[in-house]
Amino acid sequence: MKWTGLNELREIYLSYFESKGHLRLPSFPLIPKDDNSLLLINSGMAPMKKYFTGEVTPPRKRVTTCQKCIRTGDIENVGITARHGTFFEMLGNFSFGDYFKHEAIPWAWEFCTKVLELPVDKLWVTIYLDDDEAHDIWVNEVGIDPKHIVRLGKEDNFWEHGSGPCGPCSEIYFDRGEQYSCGKPTCGVGCDCDRYVEFWNVVFSQFDSDGKGNYPPMEHPNIDTGMGLDRLACIMQGVDNLFLVDTVQNIMKHISKITGVDYGDSPKSDISLRVITDHVRSTVFMIGDGVMPSNEGRGYVLRRLLRRAARHGRLLGVHDTFLWRVADTVITENRGAYPELAEKRDMIVKLMRVEEESFSKTVDQGLSLVNGYLDDTVKAGGKVFSGAEAFLLSDTYGFPIDLTKEIAAERGLSVDEEEFARLMKEQKERARAARKNAGADAWAGENDQLEGIPETDFVGYGTMKTEGRVLAILKDGLRCESATAGDEVTVVLDRTAFYAESGGQVGDTGVMESDGAVLAVTGTTKNHAKNYLHHAAVKAGELRAGDAVKAEVDASRRLAIMRNHTSAHLLQAALRSVLGTHVEQAGQLVDEHRVRFDFTHFSALTGEELKKVENLVNAEILSGLSVECREMPIEEAKKLGAMALFGEKYGSVVRVVSAGDFSSEFCGGTHTDNTAKIGLFKIVSESSVAAGVRRVEAVTGNNVLAYLDELAGELQQAASVLKVNNPAELAQRAEQISAELKEKDRELESLNGRLASMRMESLFAGAKQVGGVRLIAAKLDGADAEVLRMMCDRVKEHAPDLVAVLAGVQDGKANIAVACAQEALKKGAHAGKIVKEVAALAGGGGGGRPDSAMAGTKHPEKLDEAISAAEKIVANMVK
Template structure:
């Protein structure tokens, strides 16, 4: 048994099983790709369910695979750091058989890898089997050669894998004996003891039954093998260390944290807790962000935010009061770059996300911590041990301080949080928000309420046609059902079928007309109620419309086509953004009308001009390639197998609509689209901006909208050309350049003239100099002179006249300034320009100062300049006496 690094162990395992005919699979992203019920991948087999269930096959047709899967588990997050066992991020090694081999081969290879490849001593290996699995017991003892004294039979709780109804089966676990010195010392210490002596490191699940969930099991026709071995736990054994934090790659991360904090591990138990928390959480967050998770207030984004903020808080407990996690993540990337090169590719993005979240939390945590601790101090002074739920809610609602952080800090002082009251406050807030939403829905909620329980049918046919005949099923006017409405009445109409698209998925509702003979009802908007009624909202322009009328419903076709173009552009835009910026880009919202498409997406920095240009070009390339666009309804599982992108957080039914744009885009979407990308005409990005932290927005247009932009630009060019007297647009740059050159030339000429005037002014000023204490002093107003020119005058006098003291004032553009210069001889004698300026500006109510030879200041009251100047002779004489 030889010391082996974690990265080497990973490679040894995968290479071994490849040599046994297994397909080597890359780690799946932590964000589940085809498992809606799972927030984050938490086991090696989680991404492989489709293969175990026979819903898909490996690309190479193989029925055996091996992988090292990144995993996140957070149920015990509060224990992370407090023990050396708990962690949220780990890697799971595994080999899998999808109806191929079974117990014989699984045990053969597991034993070979342990004893031949890793060279673990056989006398320190133990194996457990399910108590009724005589077959496995016999295989281990008679064919693998395991001594019966090293075999343990265990019950269903320990050695039978089952989750409700479905495939299940017995397990075999392999243990390593770390030696008596690691044990509890009891005479009966054995496998299964709670102490640290016997470490279970490999679980082999023999999936051979199907359970009906009620205790009945039938053998599977094709049993499977699913094994899992924690990479970090195996590294602990191979490196002879006590826990995952002492494994080589993890330890290097911990050392970086200690270096930043200026602390040493295993010197202070409280600091050790914080070191372990930060070490574990920065591993988790680095990989999560690398796989496209962004900090948010719900779902997996909340898990990420919670881990980052918990780590940041423990950094402060270590004395680190500035963002630092983004630095540590560089070590995480370095330690994992061989197995996960995508971390290196996304390094800048990962660092940016972590740093921004740290900075954001820093604005919250100081105030929040102060309030939590103040409340805890008060409670303990009063002899109370329950943190009020309403105060915990105020911290959360007003200051953004997470309840779990309040809970953790309180627990450190043996105080519990009144979470019942907290949850009650949260419930009130949700109900208030729900009422606000209901108010915002307006007519939709009202329509739903009025029609509740009525036998009304409302079918959408707008994918196939933009006009159809229908029957008026119901009319709502002034909050009530009515039989008819007349000219000028605003109403909501429900039809038996409609071509009008109802506002949904970011696409606005259609406009158009409903006609019946001479009667015209103008539809201004269409919305869909929760139970599926299509509510046409508008006004009767002419005639009378009644329930039961047969009408023609016709969408404004030009407007709908413009909306379709912009909606299809959104799909192409997402594809182009992922291509240019990376796979972390995910839709965070959209709005599509007949003028623009607005697309919000996850990205943590402003796009460069080059990136915007490249994205725009890629979209136009897809448009000009004239890709066919198809929309198909299919079972959701089939759509996921095809790789269709779904909007995170959106609820989908069993049957979904999938829009495909050949090889460019494949998305779940209920909106309306063109049937060929060429119909978009052209695509133009109008604006890129920030919407929220980590969310960017692109506003763009297509078709006629692009022509409108070109027309506007043409007008701007024409106006600019006319203003500078350019004959045509092509001459505009040359004309502007010529005008700029001419302006610069005039500025030079003006400067030269001002310099000449300054020289003349110098001669004039010198002739008016008076003698003070043996030095020539000029004290004069040169109103209208700019401050820069004033300074130049002073510099000229100082350079040419060592015995000169110049005090010059000016009022220019309504502002007074004073400049003072002292020649070299005057400075040697003790005259100080800076002090002279201070004296003058103090008298005028201004301020200023400077060097002994040159100084400048602003005048408060310009009318007092002469008074100040009159006092300078005595000030100069005082300086000469000192």
Template sequence: MQWTGLNELREKFLTFFESKGHTRLPSFPLVPIDDKSLLLINSGMAPMKKWFLGQATPPSKRVTTCQKCIRTPDIERVGKTSRHGTYFEMLGNFSFGDYFKHEATKWAWEFITEVLELPVDRIWVSIYENDEETKDIWVNEVGVDPGRIVRLGKEDNFWEIGSGPCGPCSEIYFDRGEEFGCGSPTCGVGCDCDRFVEFWNLVFSQFNGDGNDHYTPLEHPNIDTGMGLERLACIMQGVDNLFEVDTVQNIMKHIRQIAGVEYGVDEKTDVSLRVITDHIRSTTFMIGDGVVPQNEGRGYVLRRLLRRAARHGKLLGIKGPFLYQVVDTVIQENETAYPELKQNSEYIKKVVRVEEERFSKTIDQGMELLSEMIDKLESNMEGAILSGEQAFKLYDTFGFPIDLTREIIAEKAIGLDEEGFVKLMEEQKRKAREAHFSKDTVGWKDDSLKDVDVEDEFVGYVQPKAQAKIVAIVKDGETADSITEGDEAVIVLDKTPFYAESGGQVGDTGAIVDGTSVFKVTDCKKSPSGQFMHIGKMESGCLAVNDKVNAAIDEKRRQAIMRNHSCCHLLQAALRDVLGDHVHQAGSYVDDERLRFDFSHFAAMTPEEIAAVEKEVNEKILAGLPICVKEMPIEEAKKMGAMALFGEKYGDTVRVVNMDGYSIEFCGGTHLDNTAKAGLFKIISESSVAAGVRRIEATTGLGVLHLLDDANQVIVKSAENLKLANPSDLVGRTHAVAAELKEKEKELEALSQKMAYGKAEELMKNAKEVCGVRVVGATFSNMKAETVRAMCDTIKEKFPNIVAVLATSSDGKGNICAACGKEAVKMGVHAGKLIKEVAQIAGGNGGGRPDSAMAGVKDIFKMDEAIAAVPAILEKMLGK
């Protein structure tokens, strides 16, 4: 065999399977798509679960990929051995109900012996101990020496995870030679030593398992294979482990150059080099796929890897941030297969550097304190334990990850009171939940901004933009000096055009900008101490306290909000005119799409009342009433007849919105200067909120046009579907179609009954006798439950001594029907009781009369098993 680089191996594999009719797909992102069961993609087939389960249609029945993967269960062992790593690539070829064992084995052998030219006398194959079919294929079709085929048990050669598709597998091994063996006479395939390396696993997914050792053959079996790219490269390059593979070794060389150390001279140095090499590969790919450092979830995995790598850099004597430099080499070694890394290189390096800098600020102080703790513990007797309080202090004060603490003290044979640490963490989280972003405000009860000495000025009533200075930044619940790309934070300015959510009106969105540094504002609220909190995320660059910035709202969105808010006032006035003076506002919500207005009223509005209110509001819009907004003493406002929100407390000075005398209300929100700018008004719905409180939802301006467009599209499309040249004929045509459908339904029902009778006759040919009654059972796909019920009814009417249990699945839903003839019922069979027990096997429930019963089931893959259990359940029911 010839030495082959990792990148070349990847391309050879994918090209080979393309030649076998497979569709090459790019690697899926490391962040799972629409799959909450996984934190990160950890295998080649993981992104394709929906295809294997039949929940979605694959782009092709034959697919080949090289999938990026992250696995972290053994993270503490990474570096301590040369075997463990967190990032790897998995080569795979997949069949979704297309080819099976014959092709999978044949092509695997062809690839490794003809393309890679691995010596046949060093290749071994393992099979599941009971899988004679696979052995026969390997020996008689592929031509493998039977002496090189090893049988292994279920733990090694049967792939299943819980319930669902599963099956035997066949693994391919490479014999590295006696010098890598353990010397045991029994050394062979399956031994834990380094001689026999398993590098390709062919999974024959041919059963549906229930998780309890019951297996039903799949109608369309699948192929799922996985071959570790790095492991294959080890074989092809004749090296001992993944850290010596060409692309990985080049990354380590860069780290060695920065640290000024050699590999293979000192074991402690080697451990650190392996940790950094592995972790920087993982983090580069994770950040490239959108993961950012956080304190939970996949973000915590990333932060943990980066900080562990940074700590080992310090152990090598590296001062200051350095990991971001190594990112360039990781990208260089992988950009041919993953060009997106090159495109995102600056972003990836920035995230890595910022995280390194954050960690470096605290790690030195934390290490100093931890060293003092360790010295005191080591001076005591054996069995020393670092307390939960000490570990929590390191975490809480210095940001020292518990995983890092655990790893460092383990090197000194010191234990850790993890239970005590967890209790303190839970207490901190509880306090944080109480203090942070409560339901009605995103301010903190202890108010992180209470010490910010500034009275920020709101200029948003008259201008959409403002030049301002950053006076405070809050990140992770605490004040901060600066924020960088990817950070979620709150910014306080000395002057702002952003309206802060209040009075039912949502906060403004927009941007805070300084050159190329952009903070996207997604909301604006007021803190308990009154500051305007601009909530959002740093999209690019960085910002710091005292920076001069340009703050600008989304003007188009603000205009839409003002249209809806002004119409809220018009709506209240119209409701009082139409329904009476008892109408008072009970709550409201206004955003850029709709307005919601709750009001006191004691009956559902009639269609005529709704039409009258809508008409009046539109008349006031078309009248072009001027809107005057003015601050004045509260007593003066009351004399004008201004309406206040019931129960609301106001100061001595109030803001009054006057729509030419038609509507006069206290309001702190933003408004149009003329009702005509609202355009149009349309009520979408009227409903009950509580006893004596009704709710109207409506929209204005472009929102009304969107509603009209949608309604018109429905009419036009409906007319097209019915082949009508004139949409005005739609009403008459729909009446005719409804009549036709009713007639067709009658015909279909008659046809279904006829089909049911025919199938019933066919089923009776295979009836079995159980305890004196005849039993038929069957499972159908894509048959309606009504048809199955008709079949059961037909069978029981024609055969008095029958018990029929039929199951069907349609549109992902399962149903089971049971029917008993008159004689069977007399003998003691009860269809309702029978169906209940049968359905439970497939995760369902149901019941019914002695002669007829139905049940719904959740697990359609277990319906066959449920039907198979009917005879045993009948025997128990009849007491035999």
């Protein structure tokens, strides 16, 4: 065997199985398509599950891939050991009812021993305990020494996940030598030590389990081979772990150059280098496939990886943003196999930079707070860090619970995650009203009812009228033979001009008539079998399965949708022209009223930018560009520069919509044939959707006129309210009123100050002596948060030994403010800790600096009890 680079190994493997009649497919995106069971693709076979189950016909019965994967089950261990990583590539060769053991086993051996030239005496094979067929093939057909075959039980060598396809497997191990052995007499293949490395696994899916212990054989068994590319590279390059593999090492060396720390300098810094290296690899690939940072789901995984990497950068002494700089090396090392990384480079780098900058604004404060709270826990002899304090760090200061747990673990502490989860659940229940997407469930079960119905022939690109035949009628989710006036039904035709909702474009509406019935079509969708589902109300007569019908789309509505959809394409091109090529579509909704376009960008658009975008779109509309829709091979479309939807997986043939030389996109929607037919384009709003995602809403055609009429009406109404005869004078009148309001605010502020002074004089007189400090504790009805702050400022100015705990209630809202003067601070008083304990007694929470802090409460009726406890809280603190 000879040293072989990771990228070369990938190509050698795929080329070998192409020579065996396999179709090479590109890696599927990390975001699973039509599979809600997975957050991210985590194995080579995961995106092809429907090929194995027969739900979807594979492009060929023999397929080979190198699949990018993310596994997040043990993020906490990444870096701690050299074994763990979140990103990896899985090589695979698959048979969907074609070849089986007699081909898969010899090919595996041939590749290992003839192509890679791995030494035969270093290779070991495992098989399932009862799989004599595999044993005979290995011994009699391949010629392997029986002494190098190990039989293992169901736990190790039988793949089964509930019911469905399952079967035994056979693995190939590489013996790295006695120097890696654990030294135990039982050390051998299957041992947990580092001597024997499993790198090839062939699963023989030959049974169909019913989940109850019955395993009838499958009529057409499958082959699912998985081999970790990183692990194979370790063997071929003679290194101990994936972080020493050539492409990964190049990434780490870039990090070392930035940090000034080399791998091997110390065990502690090695952990940080491994964390950063792995997490940057993962984030680059995730963003490249369309994952956006968020606080939920896969977006949270991305954010968590970025923040963990940023924190370890700080542990290595780097306090500036730097992860985005490393992204270029990740892209360079992988662009040959994954060209989409280079295509999305601007987007990847900018998003990483913005996310890291956002985190850096809070991380230093959060680190200071968490270390302070941990110090208190350790001093008190505790072993468990408070879940309430972990929640405060997360909720108030944006410090992630994962980092809190990691930092606590470094100091030998655990976190009360049960309390944290309870508080987080309460917060979510308060903050988020339950939402249910009724549309998602409305047509459940239709796929089962329509089994065997051929896909609908869609002819709606060129016409809005068609004649067809009723193939199926569904009523209340069940198949039926007829429907009469008053019924709500779903109708499937053999051909239709009705566009089915997809790609962000809403479905068509219209009418459907047979000789005996009239139906109003209220919406159109389609299922995975490409049956177009016309959701309709029977207005008159009776419709029967098999009837011939005339179906006509609501033309005025469709034309308005087409104007908006074509304008969405022009909008994306204009945004990229004005803002940069990092702009990618992140979602859209196109209906007859407006276009809603979501895109990747990291700050609000200025008025000047919005005007430039709007002017660009209108310039192309007035130019009267011809809009062409063509189907072509995907590679040809890419050469033409057509934009693909971020993170979307396409087939070998795509539909490309082009508006002159200005815009070219992959799209299956309906469009005007000339930009001039859009009429006019007007942006009506720009807003934030999520971190790094902005939204523009705009109108076209007649909707622009309606929008302008609405604005004119609102201006006239505002002029009437402000007693202005001419709407043109509104700005002058608004400035006048603003000046008057500022003067009133100044007067109010002055009055509040005088009120605070009057109240404070009486409070000073009643201060109590508590453990060497004087304490003022009072509830003040009618005092808002601003008044409380002013009173606290007076406390710190009045006397150096004062502690004030003041509560105010206004309009049913309660606030607590605490101030500690200079001498009181020296004696141990801490405003942030005092306010936290006092507020907790009234169902609230908060914190702040040692000299000044604020908190809110949920139960104003408990304020008296909370204020009364202040004396004891302060006394305990200043002892």
